[in-house]
Amino acid sequence: MSSRTPETCLYREPDGETAVCGLLKKISGIESHPGLQVAGDACRACCQSYPPSEKDLNPIVASLLFELTEQVVDGNGVPDCNVETAKTLNRWAERSLPAVAPDEDDGLDIAGKSYDHLAGVTADEIANYLPRPQVSESRSAGKVATWSVGVTTAPRRLPTLERSVRSVLDSGWHDPVLFVDGDVDVPASLGTLATCRRTPAVGAFPNYVLSLGELFMRDPHADAYLMIQDDALLLGTPAMREYLQTVLWPGDGAWIASLYCSKQYTQASTGWHTFPDRWVWGAVAFVFSPAALRLFLASPLVYQHRALPGAKGLSRIDVAIGHVAVANEIPILFPSPSLVQHIGTVSTIWNLARAVNARHANRFLGDLL
Numbered sequence: 001m002s003s004r005t006p007e008t009c010l011y012r013e014p015d016g017e018t019a020v021c022g023l024l025k026k027i028s029g030i031e032s033h034p035g036l037q038v039a040g041d042a043c044r045a046c047c048q049s050y051p052p053s054e055k056d057l058n059p060i061v062a063s064l065l066f067e068l069t070e071q072v073v074d075g076n077g078v079p080d081c082n083v084e085t086a087k088t089l090n091r092w093a094e095r096s097l098p099a100v101a102p103d104e105d106d107g108l109d110i111a112g113k114s115y116d117h118l119a120g121v122t123a124d125e126i127a128n129y130l131p132r133p134q135v136s137e138s139r140s141a142g143k144v145a146t147w148s149v150g151v152t153t154a155p156r157r158l159p160t161l162e163r164s165v166r167s168v169l170d171s172g173w174h175d176p177v178l179f180v181d182g183d184v185d186v187p188a189s190l191g192t193l194a195t196c197r198r199t200p201a202v203g204a205f206p207n208y209v210l211s212l213g214e215l216f217m218r219d220p221h222a223d224a225y226l227m228i229q230d231d232a233l234l235l236g237t238p239a240m241r242e243y244l245q246t247v248l249w250p251g252d253g254a255w256i257a258s259l260y261c262s263k264q265y266t267q268a269s270t271g272w273h274t275f276p277d278r279w280v281w282g283a284v285a286f287v288f289s290p291a292a293l294r295l296f297l298a299s300p301l302v303y304q305h306r307a308l309p310g311a312k313g314l315s316r317i318d319v320a321i322g323h324v325a326v327a328n329e330i331p332i333l334f335p336s337p338s339l340v341q342h343i344g345t346v347s348t349i350w351n352l353a354r355a356v357n358a359r360h361a362n363r364f365l366g367d368l369l
Helices: 022-028 040-048 059-074 083-096 116-120 123-129 161-170 204-218 239-244 290-298 300-306 310-314 317-327
Strands: 012-015 018-021 147-153 177-181 195-198 224-229 256-258 271-274 285-288 332-336
Touching: 018 022, 018 040, 022 059, 022 083, 040 059, 059 083, 123 239, 147 161, 147 204, 161 224, 177 204, 195 204, 204 224, 204 290, 204 300, 204 310, 204 317, 285 290, 290 317, 300 310, 300 317, 317 332
Parallel strands: 147 177, 147 224, 177 195, 256 332
Antiparallel strands: 012 018, 224 285, 256 285, 271 332
16 A cells, blocks of 8 residues: 655645646646646545656546646647647547446455455355366366465556465465566565575566476476466465365366466356467466476466567566467366455556456456455
């Protein structure tokens, strides 16, 4: 939570019941205009978001700039800001606004919800809402007993690492490895966990692949390799691990399981499903069987993906996993409802993307239990 307050804001210029936003003045070049007046509610909302700057607007400042510049355009410009400048600033403000689908309720505060009541839930109660998959008669199921668990993290304007890792610990995995990509201030409460730092940062996809390789090198004989991103919220009950150990693996050979199911992949029927196409939505929490992990790390597609130009080779972890799974005929299991919620509000890769619409689980088991 932000420690900023309207009273300590460097940009706030009190003016009776309202205030003038000095940041809006700097960005627009306008010295005097009604659109520079900001109500107290807007100031408080801005302080609850990440700190804005002249180059990086938070959603509140973006909405204020959008309204201000619309007024300037409608008024055919002002002495300090002509119409063309106002239009350019208006387009920037619009791009900086949260991406919300027309039919979506953006009042849903995913990150602010509490799930402390789930601590006493049992594995059988989870199974009542999310039935275990059936095992093919022609194949023997391999039960998971040992785990190797990692959490990848990178700088975020609104950190979620501590809450995410706490949910991992509360869900029965007591020794995850933190894979820190770049300058991340790891909370003191997580100081006892094994930590691997990459300085300078290598990027989301390289960090993910390197981290999977390290999990295998640390424990080449684990039954399951679980990689979690730092904005994943697990159920927070030891029953989650207990339940998954009776689900994985439903057959021999290579398997991948996503514990996360985005809105895009929600199914009409409750239970575990095998993805019928190439996975592209969400790498929030993936479990790899030993055979699947080896195939992934050895796949030429991984290195072809990294060699893609620009940001493409540094991101799209979910897309790369989908490509490798299809190429190697690795089934991807996923639950509907989702066992994990995506609580990140600002992506570490795409600064203006948020965990809304298809980027969050519209049916999360934690809301149903």
